[in-house]
Amino acid sequence: MKRREQEATLIFMASPLHLDSTTQQAMDELVSAGMFESREQVLSEGVRLVRRREGFDAGVDAEPLDPSTIAAIERGIEDMEQGRSRPAKDVFDDLRRRYAPT
Template identity: 40%
Template sequence: MICADLGKQLESYIQRLVDAGRYGSTSEVLREGVRLIQDRETKLAALDASIVRGIADVDAGRAKPAGEIFDRLEAKYRAVTTRTES
């Protein structure tokens, strides 16, 4: 069993959540908090993996310069705007 000193502010907040009926106990509040941290850490790990893959793609030459992509998109949307204005 984990025993932690959360400080008056957090303990008071947790108690207000329980008193309001949002949670049945302080343990439920803490479990939910840990689950949220787990979810965030999972998402951060996925983001980190995506960044690593992206850097590897750039290093391997499997990427285009951002300016080239933006120029192409600007031309595409300029053409669409011109057609709709005609």
């Protein structure tokens, strides 16, 4: 671990974390139920979920695209740039007419 990382870790460990009693109880219940081994794991999972929800980790867990998908995306972008596209509203209207229940 680099010195700067060590310092940051020590500062974090020296800073107490104050949680309301409802949050503490919820964390304890998750640990007691065996879903997590510690409050720290509960907190880490919570932070991970917030980061994902807010888009901080967008694409981190995504599977790489296969070459044919990349080629199709590139063709679509080129079509749009060359004016070979239709407004989405028109496309959706056509689809609704085509697949409307009868």
